[in-house]
Amino acid sequence: MKYFYVLLSGILFGLGIAVSGMANPAKVQNFLDIFGTWDPSLALVMGAALLVVTPGYRLIFSAQKPRFAETFSLPQKSDIDRKLVGGAVLFGVGWGISGLCPAPALVAMLTGIGQFVIFALAMLTGMVLYKQFVLLQGSVNTATVNTETNNDKR
Amino acid sequence: MATEFTPVLSTLGGLLIGASALLLMWSMGRIAGISGIVSGAAMEASSERNWRLVFLLGLMLGGGLAALLFGSLDGVQPVTSTGLLVVAGLVVGVGTAMGSGCTSGHGVCGISRFSPRSIVATLIFMSSGIVTVFVLRHLLGETL
Numbered sequence: 001m002k003y004f005y006v007l008l009s010g011i012l013f014g015l016g017i018a019v020s021g022m023a024n025p026a027k028v029q030n031f032l033d034i035f036g037t038w039d040p041s042l043a044l045v046m047g048a049a050l051l052v053v054t055p056g057y058r059l060i061f062s063a064q065k066p067r068f069a070e071t072f073s074l075p076q077k078s079d080i081d082r083k084l085v086g087g088a089v090l091f092g093v094g095w096g097i098s099g100l101c102p103a104p105a106l107v108a109m110l111t112g113i114g115q116f117v118i119f120a121l122a123m124l125t126g127m128v129l130y131k132q133f134v135l136l137q138g139s140v141n142t143a144t145v146n147t148e149t150n151n152d153k154r
Numbered sequence: 155m156a157t158e159f160t161p162v163l164s165t166l167g168g169l170l171i172g173a174s175a176l177l178l179m180w181s182m183g184r185i186a187g188i189s190g191i192v193s194g195a196a197m198e199a200s201s202e203r204n205w206r207l208v209f210l211l212g213l214m215l216g217g218g219l220a221a222l223l224f225g226s227l228d229g230v231q232p233v234t235s236t237g238l239l240v241v242a243g244l245v246v247g248v249g250t251a252m253g254s255g256c257t258s259g260h261g262v263c264g265i266s267r268f269s270p271r272s273i274v275a276t277l278i279f280m281s282s283g284i285v286t287v288f289v290l291r292h293l294l295g296e297t298l
Contacts, residue, residue, distance in 0.1 A: 003208045005181035010212020011219070012174035013186060013258075018220030018227060020160075020167020025233045027157045032280075032287040037156040041164040046261055048168025049175070053266040056176040066183030073183050074267070075254065080274050087253020088260075092279035094245030096286025099233050101257045102250060103188040105243075106210065107217035108230060115232045119243040126247020127193040 002068035014107055020045040023107040025099025032096055175263055178209070187259020188213075189250035253279070 021027045021041055030039035065071055095101050098119060100108065105123055108116040175186040182205060195206035220226040232239060250256045253275055255264065260279075264272020 002181055003205065005177055006205050006208045007212040007215075009174045009177040009181070009186065010209040010214075011216035012170050012177065012212075013188075013209075014213040014216020014218070015220050016167040016170030016172075016174060016216075017213075018167075018217045019170060019224065020164045021157075021226075022167065023217065023227060024157070024230045026155060026231070027160075029233055029287055030157045032283045033291060034284055035288055036291055039157045039159055041157075041160050044161055044164040045168040045171065046257075048165045049172040049262045050266055052169055052172030053175050053262055056172065057179060057263075057266050060176065060180050066179065067181050069181075069183040071183060072179070074185070075264075075269070075271070077254070077271060078269075080271055083252050084254065084271055084275055085278060087249045087251070088275040088278035089282045090245050090249030091253055091256060092249070092282025092284075093286045094242040094247075094249060095257075095279065096283040097234060097238055097290065098242035098246070100242070101188075101246065102192055103213065103256075103258055105246070106188070106192070106213060108227070110214065110217050110221055111227050111230050113230075113232065115236050115239055118236060119232075119239045122240045122243025123247040124192065124196060126244040126249075127189070127251045128196060128247075129244075130248045130251035131193065131197060 005068070013103065016045075016049075017103050017107045022101075023104040025104075025108070027099075028101075028104065029096070029099035032099075171258070171262065175258075175266075179263075185259055185263045187255050187263055189256040190254070190259055193251055249279075 017023050022045060027039055027041060030037050031042035060066075061072065091101075098105075100116075100119055102123065105116065105120050109120055171186075178184050178186045184205070191206045191209055195203055195210055198206070217227070234242070246256075253260075255272065255275060257279075260272040260275040265276060
């Protein structure tokens, strides 16, 4: 039953992305082009979502737990570190170049245009590469198996 | 190229995205952050992967529905070359993984919780996006 709600949530999200115009990279790029052909539509997408989610979350969090899980899984970090800042800068650069952020990138593939598929694959590759890099760094830092780095030096 | 300001549709879309985020928090206690859902669907163990795959299936169904019913994807085209799309895709992937979120996770869900990290991240990626587009369009021209 829980998957019914998850599926419904996904459908609402996909509808929202497509209906709002966010799956159109030209529209997103124009939102970022405040000194040129500015299209403020995206501000309304975010504003309307915030208007719903801000009070909605308050209400939901007043319950002991979610309907189908033991706890609310909320990010616990509170420090503004270099990773957050660096990651956000990078994301913005890619977003500006392509007019695509993760959800619209997936929805845009439905046009059947191959370049959108290439973008989505590159995005997935970037996510996996970064997470592998972090894992590798962790194992090097804890001085466990260092064979991979040794092999590289050979 | 200029695009038309679409206040009604964009507000409606934002409300739908908001409803989605509420439904996911109410049912699963999860943030509707798409970058995290995508990378989790690709890399997490199966128990953590399944709900993410179901969500992504829904995302595509919803997008497809809007395309069929309202022609929402009509005329949608890439705005840059394949080479730059690859670069941008990699950068978006690395950036959202490193910065723990994207437009939905930080921009909608995080700001709704008044998370300082999300507010800072959103201000930064908006600014770097604006600077990037300014450089591409107004300094380099649209030659790329």
